[in-house]
Amino acid sequence: MADQEEDFSALPLPDRFVHKNWKVRKEGYEAAAKEFDLAASESDPVVRQFITDAGIWKGVVGDSNVAAQQEGLGALCSFLNIAGPQGATRTRNTTIATIAEKGLPSTRPAAKQKALEALLLYIEMDKPDPVIDELLPILSHKQPKVIAACLDALTQIYHAYGCKTVEPKPILKALPKVYGHADKNVRAKAQELTVEFYRWLKDAMKPLFWNDLKPVQQQDLDKLFEKVKDEPPPKQERLLRSQQAAKETATAAGGGGGGGDEYRDEEEEAAIDLEPEYEAVDVFSKIPKDFQERLGSSKWKDRKEALDDVYKILDTPRIAEGPFEELVRGFAKCMKDANIAVVSTAANCVELLAKGLKKSFAKYRSTIMNPMMERLKEKKQSVTDAIGGALDAVFASTSLQDCLEEILEFLKHKNPQVKLESTRFLIRCLKTTREAPSQAETKTIAEASTKLLTESQEVQRSAGAEVLGTLWKIMGDRMMAAHLDGLDDIRKTKIKEYYESAEVKAKYKPKAAAPPPKAAPAPSGKRPVPGKRPAAGGIRKPAPAAAAPPPQDEPTAPLAPKPTSRPGPSKLAAPKSGLAAPSRLGGLKKPGSGLAPPSAAAPSPRRPIASPPPEETAPPPQPKLGLAPGRGLAARPLGKPHAETSQAPQAVSQAPTGLSLVERAELEELRAEVERLRRQNEEIRAERTKLTSQIHELQNQNAQLIEDHTRDVLSIKAKETQLVRARSDYEAAEQTVQNQRREVDRLKRELSRQVRATSPPPTDLSDQIYADANSNSRFGDSGYGSTGLYGRNRTFAAQPQSPNGEGKENIDSLSRPGSNLSGKLSPMRAATGSAKSSLSSRGGRISPPESSGNGIPGNHANTGAESWKRAAEVTQNLKQRIEMMKAKQGIGRSQQ
Structure with a gap:
């Protein structure tokens, strides 16, 4: 096992x-x-x-x-x-x-x-x-x-x-x-x-x-x-x-401080794309071939129907790339259409195309963006909303750097509506962009927005403040402090409100500075920097450690040692500057430095080692250290034994007394002076800001007063013009009325004169005129050439007219019963009865005269030739006067 x-x-x-x-x-x-x-x-x-x-x-x-x-x-x-x-x-x-x-x-x-x-x-x-x-x-x-x-x-x-x-x-x-x-x-x-x-x-x-x-x-x-x-x-x-490596790099670049935190912030700000993925659809082949022709129709309904057809085709989440240049140019042309329904539909088509193509739509931005922003002058909200949605879709396919130049140009537009909608578009761009603007772009945006704060319309000023607040949210306090420094407190408060409520997706991150190169260790013979105190631990080290960089927090270290009982150092003068620091350092590490080179037979008086009495009581070369402070470490050999510096801390412990306190007090005074000057500077800056804000407010008030004054002056001038016109019309009417009155008076006087001229026996005159049926020899020169009653009537009706062509009508008017002249010339006609008839205007017969009521016979044979002659002259004179009156009356009417 x-x-x-x-x-x-x-x-x-x-x-x-x-x-x-x-x-x-x-x-x-x-x-x-x-x-x-x-x-x-x-x-x-x-x-x-x-x-x-x-x-x-x-x-x-x-x-x-x-x-x-x-x-x-x-x-x-x-x-x-x-x-x-x-x-x-x-x-x-x-x-x-x-x-x-x-x-x-x-x-x-x-x-x-x-x-x-x-x-x-x-x-x-x-x-x-x-x-x-x-x-x-x-x-x-x-x-x-x-x-x-x-x-x-x-x-x-x-x-x-x-x-x-x-x-x-x-x-x-x-x-x-x-x-x-x-x-x-x-x-x-x-x-x-x-x-x-x-x-x-x-x-x-x-x-x-x-x-x-x-x-x-x-x-x-x-x-x-x-x-x-x-x-x-x-x-x-x-x-x-990969993220760990990036974090380590950021930490190293940040000097081990907050690099990791900055990296984590960047990770937190990374975008999460939750948009569903769709398959791209080829819509270019589905666009009607006659789209451009229908888009150029003179009827707006045809143009809108063409755009509606394209809208249905473009209504897809993902669009395959294709040659859409002509289509986009057609949309840009529709932005200038007079019909707002066509404009809105074209803007909706642009929005769908930009969302479908995504980043591929960026190449069409320059073609369509300017016409759409120019059409923002439309006051109908539905049209501006449609164009705003299309602009947002176009911006989503590009970047802030691509669109910023054109947006800033439209912020200077002369049309207030275009300026306002362009400002709102810039706000939306700043809120949705994922790339913070550069410092130069930030300065340009801030300057343009600051100008908007002085607009006369409150909505435009609020939009400018919102731009600055959103930009502040992106760039941070440090970058925006210079742009907000000159604004008054009221505007800063308004911008602060927008800053706190703004939601942005970008965050400005300054580039991390490259770490400073590590300083190479200085050689032991290098002269130390004046005014720097070496570290306490470095004194006990060999000579190379003397060149280590001293700390920066004690500038008062380079002081001469306090006078002691030793004869050498007691004669040194206390320097006010740091020029004696090298000599002091040299004395600590190489007491033999001076004009004479160091030697083993002349040890430093600061070394408490045992030495022969003559050498110990001999005056040390310390005064030479003060005479030649520049020699310092240069005269010390590299191979000097370490025993020479074993007692150096004792000298150091004796140094920071006396004058170091004076220098420290002077330093505190200088710091207090600097702090006081800084406070004064802050107060002056605050006062300048306050004065600047007051100036801006006064300028705004002055501009408003000038505008009101101009409006009042124009209104007064308009009223004066109306008054002058009314006065002129009144004078002309008054003149016309006076002329008419004078003419009426003149006619009345003329008629009165005519009545007075013809006042002798009107009855005899009428009897003689209407009763003489046979005497035609007396009127031969006047055109009465025929004989007999009827022939005379015809010649009388056809007699020459007056110069105005109204002779016949004048005679008829004299003879009509309703005529004023007839009544005035023959006042007795009504008394004699209706037997006497007037001349017929159509050339009718004249009834034979009859005897009047007075018993005067109607036969002209009994009347003398002189009476008839006088009646004819009176009649002819009367005709001429009447014609003259009518001629003058005609001239008066033409003048009127």
Whole structure:
């Protein structure tokens, strides 16, 4: 039996791993674990043979004997610790599935724990994705205990490494299937895993699986979520080997201070991509061929229908790359469309295309971004919301550095609406960007935002303050202090509010300064730096230690030694500066330094060693130390015995007295003076800030007053203009009324004169005019050429008209019964009766005259020739006057 045991132990480890006896295998696993723990590196022969023969580990982790399996899992953990990434990558394809099926469900807690540790080491050595890919099929295993053990292991993996390191989407997508399992233990473990996911992801994980759960399961999970909802954000407990190396590098770069903390902050700020993965769809081939033609239609409904068709085609989560240049140019052209429905639909199409192409859309940014931002002038909120969503999608496909220049240009736009919406777009960009802006970009953004604080509109000032608050959240206090220094307290308070409420995804991290190069040890003959006190321990060391850098906290050390009873040092003057420090150091370590070279026959007076009395009483060359302080260590040979410096601490103990207190007091005074000056500087700066804020406020008030004054002046001028116009209209109307009155008065006077001129016997005149039917010789020169009553009537009707062409109408008006002139010229016509008829306007017959009521006969033979002549002249004169009156009246009307 003993021989067999010796034979077993003499077997090579690989042979013992596959031995049929489980005890031999178990002892082989234990021996291998010890060998791995003692190995120096992965290149050790015992490690290399198991890296080369990686398939042997499958039988180790799946050993049929539970005791041997436990030791085999321990040996695998020891192997992974020394084999590193190479050993993990070579063995994980054959061991992880076996560990999940036989190690995790083990009845032995130690074996189960070692199986879990092996999975964690596989993740730590390389990366977690291959391990998760191997564990996913186990969730469909036919044995519920295997599925439950795998879910518990996944919970421990995500708890240790976090969702920022281990991708959560594959497991989240598989959760609905696990929740549908018949075994309650499986569902319970699934709940534990879901709660762990919630600790890291909160509600952002729900879109991936929540709708596939039953309402009862959702309610149960909500109750579990409430218990961990208020817990602080979890932190990664284990680091990958790559993360450990990065942390060590950061620690070394930070001088061993906070480098590790900075690395952990960066890890915490890493993004967790929870967007589901979709297969890319080729939408370019589905776009109608006549899209551009329909987009150029003169009817807005045709253009909108074309965009609607493209919108339906682009409505897919993932779009395959293609030549979309013409399509994007068409969208940019639609941004200038007069119809807002076309503009909104085009913006929605841009949003879908940018989200579908993701980073591939960056090359189209310059084509579409400017037209969209220019169209932000639209006041309808639905249009600006659609354009804002498209701009956010475009920004998500690019970066802040790509879009910043154009955004800052639109912050100076003359349209207030464009300026406001551009500012809001910049705020959204700062909140969603994952790359902090550089110092130059920060300065540009801060300057542009500070100008917005002086805008007349309150909403624009608030937007500018929000930009500064969000930028402050990203860059930190140190970077933003210079940009916020000149602002008044009111604006700082407003910016502080936005700073506290801002949620950003980026955090500015200054680049770690390179560690200073290590100073090479100075040679023993190098002169020490003046004003520095050497360390106490360095005095007892040999000469090379004298060149060690002295501490910086005691600048008063370089003082001359206090006068003692010794004749040499008592004559030294107390220097006020540190020039005597080298001589003092030289005196401590080489008392023979001076003009004379040191020798064994002239020992230093500070050495209490025994020496001949003449040499001891001889005046030492100490005054030469003060005369030649620059010689210092240069005159000391390197091979000087160490016994010379054995009593040096005594001299040092005598030095820091007397003048060192004076220097220390002076230093305190200087520090107090500096502190006082610093306080004064702070007060002056605060006063300047206060004055600057007052100046800004006064400038704002002045600008508001100027604006109000300008508005009032313009209003007054407008009222004055209206008043002048009304006054002018009134004067013109008054002038017209006066002209009309004067004309009426003139006509009245003219008519009165005519009535007075024709007032002699009106009855005789009418009788003579209407009774003379045969006398035509007297009117021969006037055109009455025919004889007889009727012939005279015709010639009278056809007589020459007045110059105005109104002769006939004037005569008719004189003869009409309703005419004013007829009534005035013949006032007695009404008295004589209706026997006398007026001339017919249509050339009718004139009734023969009859005798008047006075008894005067109607025959003109009894009337003298002079009366008829006078009547004809009066009639002709009357006609001319009437025509002149009408001509003047016509001229007056034309002037009016």
